[in-house]
Amino acid sequence: MSAIKGPVMKKDVVIIGAGASGLMCARETGRRGRSVLLLDHMETIGKKIRVSGGGRCNFSNSDMRADNFLSGNPHFCKSAIARFTARDFTDMLEKYGIRYVEKDNGKLFCTKSSGEIVKMLHEECAKAGVEIKLNCRISSVSKCDNFRILSALGCIEASSVVIATGGLSYPELGASDIGYKIAQTFGLKITKLKPALVPLVFGVQDRQAFKELSGVSLEAIVSCGKNHFRGEVLFTHRGISGPAILQISSYWEHGDEISINLFPDMDVSDFLGTNCKKRTELHNLLSEHLPRRFSHKWCELYASSRPLNTYSGKELKSIAARLHNWKIRPEGTEGYKKAELTLGGIDTDELSSKTMESKKVPGLYFVGEVIDVSGRLGGYNLQWAWSSGFAAGQYA
Secondary structure (H helix, E strand, O other), X not given: OXXXXXXXXXXXXXXXOOOHHHHHHHHHHHHOOOOEEEEOOOOOOOHHHHHHHHHOOEEEEXXXXXXXXXXXXXXXXXXXXXXXXXXXXXHHHHHOOOOEEEOHHHEEEEOOXXXXXXXXXXXXXXXXXXXXXXXXXXXXXXXXXOEEEEEOOEEEEEEEEEEXXXXXXOHHHOOOOHHHHHHHHOOOOEOOOEEEOOOEEOOHHHHXXXXXXXXOEEEEEEEEOOEEEEEEEEEOOOEEEOHHHHHHHOOOOOOOOEEEEOOOOOOHHHHHHHOOOOOOEHHHHHOOOOOHHHHHHHHHHHOOOOEHHHOOHHXXXXXXXXXXXXXXXXXXXXXXXXXXXXXXXXXXXXXXOOOOXXXXXXXXXXXXXXXXXXXXXXXXXXXXXXXXXXXXXXXX
16 A cells, blocks of 8 residues: 555544435534544435435324335344334434424325424534544545545545445436445445336337326326335326336346236226116226326227227227226336435345444444345334444444
8 A cells, every 4th residue: 555645634523424324423423422434425414314315304104014125134124223213313313302294005105394404414414423524525435454545635544434435316416426436445245226206207108108298197006017006197298207107117128028007996897787788988988087288198099988888898898998997008117316316235134134244344334325235115224323323333
């Protein structure tokens, strides 16, 4: 190794990444009396926290179970989420007088602004004596006896390093691949990475067919393989989005079909049978339960709309089956630019589920999105950030 020029800054712990997991880890590590330096290459802390939940921060979920996470090891997250729970986080909020509300499916949101949570974490780090340096890029991380971090601040030496750099989603908020590169430097395995919780894009033919439906939304059950989610489906100018689509995107692979049940609460065959003697046009009847623009377009493409009394019983059954199982084959996704999450990451086999420490490299820890633990939509990913950051903070 070449000689280091200039003074070397020494700390007990350096944490790289001032997002949700990094801030929580810094707070916990500092409270143990460790000297902590928290670094980030952006000009402000907690950027992804600020945009979460449309600025209201969907910070956790009251239904925090391991089966709400995707990972190569479905048991890996259990220890951390059991030791720092949604209740533990709301206790923090209550101490600061930050009000919150529980919405559908257990989602927990700030009543006011996500900025309140960023401010709280900043204050908690200050109380714990954490030093925060922003606009600080990292050149390399290496280890002899201690770790050496080459950065815009110069050389920093530490006994522990925590990688809290997040994934590749939201590049405009500063996402980068540095966490994965550091892991590879130390010989750690990384699982396949892909955008998740992301809108799906139609192929050319479907995009042309449905482009006029941009802005239309409907309630449906969306399935891919054995996985299914109920929620809003929103048509965009390039494809489909909405909570149900974002959820299923984590399971969708290129080439897969998705199935959409447009009538999740009704047997369409019975509905059409009851109205089969009427002169009502099919698209008008469907518009009683689906957005009008969508009903007209769907019938134009799949059912050649005409009066109900002109269809045979067999035709009506076929239409009903298709409305319950409308198949689409997306061309791709909107990519990391529109993804809320990166699926995959540091292989959990490389880490201790208790401490988040590398099994190969003592003193090297990974927390948050950079690990191969990915939550569903609804506050799970921020809770994973709090919980994994807390876990590492007890040992780093």
